[in-house]
Amino acid sequence: MTEQELAVATKTPTHEGVQRAMVKIAAILPKTPLLPLEVDGVTIWCKAEMLQPIGAFKIRGAWHRLSDLNEDERARGVVGVSSGNHAQGVAWAAKKLGINATIVMPSNAPRMKLEATKALGAQVVLYDRATESREAVAAGLIAQSNATLVHAFGDPWVIEGQGTAGIEIAEQLQSLGISGPDLIVSCCGGGGLAAGLALACPDADIAIVEPEGWDDIIRSLEAGEILPVKDLLHPTYCDALQTPQTYPINFDVLRNRVSQGVSVTTAEVAAAMRLVFEKLHLVVEPGGAVALAAVLAGKIELKTVTAVTLSGGNVDRETFMQLLAQAA
Structure with missing residues (x-):
């Protein structure tokens, strides 16, 4: 049985669906902070989803x-x-x-x-x-x-729900008198968050970041067809992003919206985790740090108003300490 056979989409995710999801989510959850962070003299805006009740945007x-x-x-x-x-x-x-x-x-x-x-x-x-x-x-x-x-990413309702983070980003920027975002850099596993953000913010460019060895969506977009991960045993600390391949429902959104796609190394992820800890005083898990890791490594071409997802903070203490020490 393939992943495509397991997931059955009964509707198409839309911008209007993201807006409806936002009404429902706003009724039970406060907005997570949008925090400014200066990188090489440029301010980027970090969406702190590790502060959700479950420690990640998946809620x-x-x-x-x-x-x-x-x-x-x-x-x-x-x-x-x-x-x-x-x-x-x-x-x-x-x-x-x-x-x-x-x-x-x-x-x-x-x-x-x-x-x-x-x-x-x-x-x-x-x-x-x-x-x-x-x-x-x-x-x-x-x-x-x-x-x-x-399904974790190949479900139209799930995609719409994840997109509410983009609605919040735009509203939070607007409250500061800032128009945007022009670019959203998203952590990417199966593509649920990235697809949702693309639907939520139709005027923003979308950049996706995957861990090294698990860059199947980047390769799929380059090939014009869905490709699986080459090696399911490739070691990575980014357990949250270990998806075998994306789904058509995600791919159909991303193929028309992703302007940049890059992968990051463990060392780059560790550097991002350490920076978040030292500058924002927050804990971000490896998979939740890949978007910022790409920005810090200079792999993403920033725009005037760039938002970056810090998508989760669920990491074992031993792993967190090990990676922070690695980045020292």
Whole structure:
């Protein structure tokens, strides 16, 4: 079974859908800060999504998706597939709405993400990333209970929900008397956040950043067709961005909007994590730091008003300390 066979999109994500999601999300969540950061004499604006209740932007898409389920769908429960941040977003939304949630997670997911997902009341089913198909595991669970799949990135509601971060960025800049953003630099795994931001801010250029070895969307955009990750065992600290390949629903948005796409090394990610800790006094996880890492490395051509996603902060203490020491 392929990922495309597992995900079934029943609508097309739109700008209007992002706006509707924003109304729903604004009713339960405060805006995360948009923080100025000077890089080589230029001010960029960092969207601090690690300050969400679950420590990542994934709560946005999960809430939009689950809150749109009808009574019968809620009774049957939901199934998600995630290395941790989407897992927590689905678990948080499910708990708030009284929905049973089962999350398929890799056995080598960060300990804190596994524990946090379980603490929110979700049932966790583990799989081996190297030898098992998470799609097959999820499909089996869905077949048992007729649950609704809440995909981490290939779901139109999830895409719209993630895009609300872009609506907030534009509103926060406007409140400061700044028109924009002209460019949004997005962390990118499966493309849910980047696609949502593209829909939310149609006048902004979109740049995507992936970790080295997991640059399948960049290669796909260059080739004009969806390509998988070359090596699913390629080592990376960016567990949040380890997606085998993107979905057509994401690719169809990104192929027309992405103006820049680059990958970053572990050393560049570590440098970004250290800068966020020292200058913004915040903790950002490796996958949540890749967008800033690309900016700091000079790999992104900045525009007058550039926003950068700091998309999550769920990192084990040992990993965080190791990477900060590496960047010293």
